[in-house]
Amino acid sequence: MRRRTLLGAAALAALATGAFAQDDKTKVGFIYVGPVGDGGWSYEHNQGRLAVEEHFGDKVETVYQESVPEGADAERVMTQMALSGADLIFTTSFGYMDPTMNVAAKFPDVKFEHATGYKTAENVSNYSARFYEGRAVQGLIAGRMTKSNKIGYIASFPIPEVIRGINAAYLAAKKVNPDVEFNVVWAFTWFDPAKEADAAKALIEQGADVVLQHTDSTAPQAAAAEAGNVITFGQASDMGEYAPMPRVSSIIDNWAPYYIDRVQAVMDGTWESKSTWDGIAPGMVEIGEISDAVPADVKAEALALKDAIASGETHPFTGPINKQDGSAWLVEGETADDGTLAGMDFYVEGLSGDIPN
Missing domain, CATH: 3.40.50.2300 (Response regulator)
Known part of the structure; x- marks a missing residue:
């Protein structure tokens, strides 16, 4: 999770009393190409998001945007999520690849995970299933x-x-x-x-x-x-x-274990850029x-x-x-x-x- 700097005695006092407890949450965003009720691709990615919430409880806050067209709209939505304080953003369609790279370059402290693409950066991983x-x-x-x-x-x-x-x-x-x-x-x-x-x-x-x-x-x-x-x-x-x-x-498509693992890595400060391509054996494809x-x-x-x-x-x-x-x-x-x-x-x-x- 990105560090947030608090300045001044009032801020320090607020931290001591727990007034900034909300800031301790890791904020995770998800962007879907279809509606979460499509019964298919976006539905399963959203099931992964819900699994993150269930696993981490009040340690996380998740947000999502559904039915985001690939292209300029996607870049706008990613930018807004980053500006809203997201620590980690999953962009879950092939056509989001270049928008993900563009936005990631502007927000080096935010971690990005792009589904089914092939490009990476210091703060961008990619993942897909076989x-x-x-x-x-x-x-x-x-x-x-x-x-x-x-x-x-x-x-x-x-x-x-x-x-x-x-x-x-x-x-x-x-x-x-x-x-x-x-x-x-x-x-x-x-x-x-x-x-x-x-x-x-x-x-x-x-x-x-x-x-x-x-x-x-x-x-x-x-x-x-x-x-x-x-x-x-x-x-x-x-x-x-x-x-x-x-x-x-x-x-x-069983995305939940991967999503939980990557959120945990952000929380632990161990997240690194990598490429993942798993199949039936690890359970990503069922x-x-x-x-x-x-x-x-x-x-x-x-x-x-x-x-x-x-x-x-x-x-x-x-x-x-x-x-x-x-x-x-x-x-x-x-x-x-x-x-x-x-x-x-x-x-x-x-x-x-x-x-x-």
């Missing part, structure tokens, strides 16, 4: 359960995080079902229920009986429920209100309950894959794997390095369509 590990488990279930062999994927923005997820899901589905085809629709939004619903309906009309998503609302689940005989997967949160059908499982709509043997196979990824026995990107154009990428038994995964800008062989610029 979502692609969960996508592989989803891909296995999708490949086993599709009857049309057509799987739809609603993608948000063409950044490495999203491309990794598409590739991981496809490879896992293809491994258990060589006839499977993926159709990717780019929504160019993180949270827009109308766009997400339209994308899901378009995929279903094209024959997809499985829809995966890297967008944050439950609109695709609702569209699938209306269509019938289509399965979906929760994104970032359980979305269990749509279980056992169409939502048959989910990826759950696999939501696999519903009874999934056959028992498929459920067992999916859980076995989850355990193998957690133990390090299996890596979702293990060769032989070629790039979409047929050029070699990973040879037999070779696994992808983190640097390539972090900057992934290509589809693997078998996926159709282009990645937008």
Whole structure:
């Protein structure tokens, strides 16, 4: 926590009597790209904030701003939080990266944590989850359960995080079902229920009986429920209100342990800039309950894959794997390095369509 200097006898007396007890609180801010009630990405980050409050009690004060667009608005909100006395600010969307760096440069005494980005500074850390590990488990279930062999994927923005997820899901589905085809629709939004619903309906009309998503609302689940005989997967949160059908499982982002750890570091004066990228093994990526709509043997196979990824026995990107154009990428038994995964800008062989610029 930043030190606050009190001047004068009156101030010293106030400190002695506890009148400045409020100042002893560590103030932690959170900025969300969607509403806290989105049922997905922002909801889970807010659950992490609530966990911080529960863990630290009156030692912390948390504040948040929801539905903050990426860009100039984000920079304004971050600046206001810093000016209001925040000791630590979590900025929880990829598009907040440059605004975070800009504001952090102006407030060197404030600590910043940026989610899913790659830039750091003396007072800026970044953190993300290996979502692609969960996508592989989803891909296995999708490949086993599709009857049309057509799987739809609603993608948000063409950044490495999203491309990794598409590739991981496809490879896992293809491994258990060589006839499977993926159709990717780019929504160019993180949270827009109308766009997400339209994308899901378009995929279903094209024959997809499985829809995966890297967008944050439950609109695709609702569209699938209306269509019938289509399965979906929760994104970032359980979305269990749509279980056992169409939502048959989910990826759950568990941010609470990380948030508690980083707040504690600020309190202890041990906070340092670092990059964190955790997955299933540390618990940052969880696999939501696999519903009874999934056959028992498929459920067992999916859980076995989850355990193998957690133990390090299996890596979702293990060769032989070629790039979409047929050029070699990973040879037999070779696994992808983190640097390539972090900057992934290509589809693997078998996926159709282009990645937008």
